[in-house]
Amino acid sequence: MDVNVIQHPSYSWPNNDIALVRLDRDVRTTYSPLASAGDIARNQVAEVYGWGSERTDWGGPLPTRLKYARGAMIGTQCTPANPAVLCFGAGNGTTAGGDSGGPLMVWSPQTGRWVQAGVSAVGPKPSGSWSGYTNITHSRAWIRQITGV
Secondary structure, eight states: OOEEEEEOTTOBTTBTOOEEEEESSOOOOOOOOBOOGGGOOTTOEEEEEEOOOSSTTSOSOOOSSOEEEEEEEEESOSSOOSSOOEEEESSSOOOOTTOTTOEEEEEOTTTSSEEEEEEEEEOOSSOSSEEEEEEGGGGHHHHHHHHOO
């Protein structure tokens, strides 16, 4: 399978740390519904998913099963990224090495369902207190331009 990776035109890590993948064939799937600005609030319940290290030093073998953590949106000041990332923490886990690109999901007060608010971009080493997610709402116009979604 041939793929084309389309990086955000203003990418400069940790700023606009998001990319899209275009496959060379159609795939029957459903995509994750994307959040709008009205879906995201401080102290909001959130979940993260990933295949990254389960050790705080990011070492060891990567897990063979998808893992997740439930916590809350704790703000936007965990990194100097511009535009600001969404900061996740205050829960039963965060992300670590190998989780990059995984989703941050929030419960939408507008639609009453889980929507994707962010993409895993940055976290401290050792892990454990917070993780930062590229805010999808800042990239919605670009995502729509490339995908039509």
